[in-house]
Amino acid sequence: MLEHQEDGEKFIWMSDAREPSNLATYPQPREIDYKSNPGHFGPHNLHENRPGSFVSSDLMFVTYQHAVVRPLDVSEPYRPAEVAAFVQSQPSRLMDQ
Numbered sequence: 001m002l003e004h005q006e007d008g009e010k011f012i013w014m015s016d017a018r019e020p021s022n023l024a025t026y027p028q029p030r031e032i033d034y035k036s037n038p039g040h041f042g043p044h045n046l047h048e049n050r051p052g053s054f055v056s057s058d059l060m061f062v063t064y065q066h067a068v069v070r071p072l073d074v075s076e077p078y079r080p081a082e083v084a085a086f087v088q089s090q091p092s093r094l095m096d097q
Contacts, residue, residue, distance in 0.1 A: 071083050
């Protein structure tokens, strides 16, 4: 795995199934320079609306490596906006080091 986005910046894309050429991208976390931190930075997982879990038509939950959990308001599909963030402090030691 390449560190510091040596393999390029990764984006989360949202497309309109009715018109695939209509695209939006999720705004990248920028409150600090995550790219400079040790390790890999980029989108990791998206929460899917599944029966038995939290289901929302307006919120999408995104995780980023080193930027943790970020809910995204997608009620305006061409203007996705971050509505909150939970960023955990850097651990003093990583398990694999």
